Amino acid sequence: MNPVFAGAFAIPCAGAARYLLDEAGWRAVAGEPALRFIAMWADESAVIALLQDATGARVMATVAVEQGFFPGLSLWHPEAAMFERMIRDLWGYNAVGGTDGRPLFDYGHWRLAHPLGRPTPPFAAPEPAITGFAHKGTLALMRGKPARVAARFAARVDGRATVAHAIAYAHAVEAASRTPAPARAERLREIMGTLEIAGGALDRIGRIAEAAGAPVLQGRADRLREALARAAGAAFGHRLMMDCVVPGGVVVDVSADGPGALDALRRSVREAAVPALVEASLGGRLRDLPLVAARLAACVAQVDNGVQELGARLEALPQGAVMQASLVMAGEGIGMADGPSGGILHWLRLEGGHIGGAFILDPAWAASEACAMEVAAAAPEDRAIVRAAHGVLASGMDL
Amino acid sequence: MNALWQAVWHNLFARHPRAVSAARRDMTLLHRDCGSCNGCEIELRLALSIAHDSTRRGLSLASSPQQADTMLVTGPVTHNTQAHLGATWDAMPDPKFVVALGDCAIDGGVFRGSYAVAGGAGSTLPVDLAIRGCPPTARQILDALGGDTTPVS
Numbered sequence: 001m002n003p004v005f006a007g008a009f010a011i012p013c014a015g016a017a018r019y020l021l022d023e024a025g026w027r028a029v030a031g032e033p034a035l036r037f038i039a040m041w042a043d044e045s046a047v048i049a050l051l052q053d054a055t056g057a058r059v060m061a062t063v064a065v066e067q068g069f070f071p072g073l074s075l076w077h078p079e080a081a082m083f084e085r086m087i088r089d090l091w092g093y094n095a096v097g098g099t100d101g102r103p104l105f106d107y108g109h110w111r112l113a114h115p116l117g118r119p120t121p122p123f124a125a126p127e128p129a130i131t132g133f134a135h136k137g138t139l140a141l142m143r144g145k146p147a148r149v150a151a152r153f154a155a156r157v158d159g160r161a162t163v164a165h166a167i168a169y170a171h172a173v174e175a176a177s178r179t180p181a182p183a184r185a186e187r188l189r190e191i192m193g194t195l196e197i198a199g200g201a202l203d204r205i206g207r208i209a210e211a212a213g214a215p216v217l218q219g220r221a222d223r224l225r226e227a228l229a230r231a232a233g234a235a236f237g238h239r240l241m242m243d244c245v246v247p248g249g250v251v252v253d254v255s256a257d258g259p260g261a262l263d264a265l266r267r268s269v270r271e272a273a274v275p276a277l278v279e280a281s282l283g284g285r286l287r288d289l290p291l292v293a294a295r296l297a298a299c300v301a302q303v304d305n306g307v308q309e310l311g312a313r314l315e316a317l318p319q320g321a322v323m324q325a326s327l328v329m330a331g332e333g334i335g336m337a338d339g340p341s342g343g344i345l346h347w348l349r350l351e352g353g354h355i356g357g358a359f360i361l362d363p364a365w366a367a368s369e370a371c372a373m374e375v376a377a378a379a380p381e382d383r384a385i386v387r388a389a390h391g392v393l394a395s396g397m398d399l
Numbered sequence: 400m401n402a403l404w405q406a407v408w409h410n411l412f413a414r415h416p417r418a419v420s421a422a423r424r425d426m427t428l429l430h431r432d433c434g435s436c437n438g439c440e441i442e443l444r445l446a447l448s449i450a451h452d453s454t455r456r457g458l459s460l461a462s463s464p465q466q467a468d469t470m471l472v473t474g475p476v477t478h479n480t481q482a483h484l485g486a487t488w489d490a491m492p493d494p495k496f497v498v499a500l501g502d503c504a505i506d507g508g509v510f511r512g513s514y515a516v517a518g519g520a521g522s523t524l525p526v527d528l529a530i531r532g533c534p535p536t537a538r539q540i541l542d543a544l545g546g547d548t549t550p551v552s
Contacts (some may be wrong), residue, residue, distance in 0.1 A: 105479070105515075107479060109478035109479055109481070109482075109515075110478055110514045110515050111478075111514040112514050115514045115515075119514075126482075128482070129479035129480070129482075129483075132479050133433075133434060133477060133479050133480045133483075134432075134434040134435070134436075134474070134477065134480075135434070135477055135479060135515050136434055136475060136477060136510045136513055136515055136516055137510065137513035137514050137515040137516065138510075140513065140514065141509070141510065141512075141513055152509050153509060156436040156438070156509060156510075157436065158436060158437055159435070159436040159437040159438025159439070159440070159441060159534065160437050160438075160441060162436075162438065203441065203444070206444075206448070218449075219448075219449040219450075222444075222445065222448035222449055222450045223448075223449065223450045225445060225448075225450070226445050226448070226450035226451070226537065229441075229442075229445065229536075229537075233536075239442070239536055240438055240441060240442075240534070242438065242533065242534075393437050395434070395435065395436050395437050398434075
């Protein structure tokens with residue numbers, strides 16, 4: 001434990017240590033170089049910062065919101081500025097000493113302002129939105145719903161990572177209620193997650209090929225993406241495996257046709273010989289774009305590894321139920337999963353089996369700024385490729 | 400846009416974009432994501448890719464509103480995108496059509512009723528064709544949009 005948390009009141013949260021700090025303690029955390037800032041959000045009358053210490057462990061610092069104000073972190077951690085803007089738009093809590101006063105999601109078009117705090121009528125005349133186009137009010141829609149119902153919203157934070165978000169959400173509910181999913185369900189989730197990552201990688205290869213003007217590679221990636229969607233549909237009943245993962249387990253076991261369909265997919269991927277084609281069609285073009293080349297290589301590896309392992313994993317599935325009901329109604333927890341664009345984290349608080357508060361950290365929060373900087377630094381003719389390699393889309397961050 | 404002309408148009412040529420553009424056997428689609436989770440985009444991208452040979456079906460994507468005859472809306476129309484969507488629609492020449500792609504674009508889907516969501520595409524534009532599904536599959540999208548549906552070998 002980092003010494004800045006010594007003596008602080010610990011709030012029980014499954015998956016991460018959570019401490020309640022006074023203002024002086026919060027500022028000590030802000031200035032502590034051994035703690036890396038990851039994200040920040042709010043709950044009822046409190047702001048929560050998620051940090052990572054030197055050992056890689058996650059720790060949550062909490063400070064009370066007083067009269068609508070809390071001490072901001074953006075002076076110490078520039079990446080906190082976007083979260084402070086979000087907290088003001090959604091909860092109405094203002095960061096004292098915040099470095100960026102612009103709105104992030106709320107441009108005065110909504111039916112009400114501060115939907116997650118104390119809702120008020122819209123605060124200003126509508127102005128053109130610059131960010132937050134895809135803001136759908138997901139967190140407010142989840143709040144007050146039974147955990148199982150709210151899973152539908154978690155599955156629609158980003159459709160390209162619907163399985164990963166559903167897994168992270170389910171893990172958070174299961175941690176909060178201290179009821180792990182059965183082993184067979186957990187293995188099935190891993191298979192679905194791997195398939196989704198391979199699908200996302202194919203999608204990205206296709207987009208990079210399109211941006212780089214490599215139609216043969218693009219066509220082959222798109223055909224494989226379609227084959228993967230069909231195999232997923234045959235095995236789990238939905239081409240994107242949306243709503244297949246829920247708190248407590250999975251709603252579908254692998255179908256009788258599943259192993260055959262996934263094996264056919266494995267053969268198609270092998271026959272397509274994507275790595276050789278990538279080298280032949282883009283090897284020269286990407287020589288001066290090492291970051292894009294590295295991302296593309298990672299995608300190629302994700303496709304190959306992901307699909308090759310599936311057969312063995314299906315055979316190794318443990319027998320038993322795929323669903324485990326929970327009777328625990330209250331608690332707080334963090335859940336994580338790997339998606340096509342990186343790690344996903346869900347935090348939530350259960351109250352009487354319903355969602356009391358939640359936050360969803362999509363990789364787009366970290367990637368959007370990195371992408372913008374890389375695109376700006378790239379030569380004009382390379383920008384489309386750099387953007388395609390990043391694959392940052394708004395929905396995951398806009399909530 | 401002349402409201403009377405629009406009303407006459409929509410009453411004369413009910414409802415499928417192909418009803419008019421069948422003579423040309425093609426549709427030029429302008430896709431607008433109005434807050435989609437990107438699920439519909441995955442299926443739309445596959446539908447328009449070589450995997451389904453969409454060019455032979457006479458479907459292509461426009462890069463500007465002036466080239467397009469059909470607006471393809473995905474996602475619930477969020478309040479933050481509503482004004483932009485209307486402006487884009489106004490920039491499209493007549494005759495023009497609206498396709499609501501996916502449950503969210505039809506009525507807001509699971510996001511219906513949110514403070515940030517206006518509803519489906521119908522909240523802002525006159526919808527001609529709705530394609531159900533969350534998301535609709537690439538095949539369902541192509542079947543709904545019509546055109547040459549001989550199987551791709």
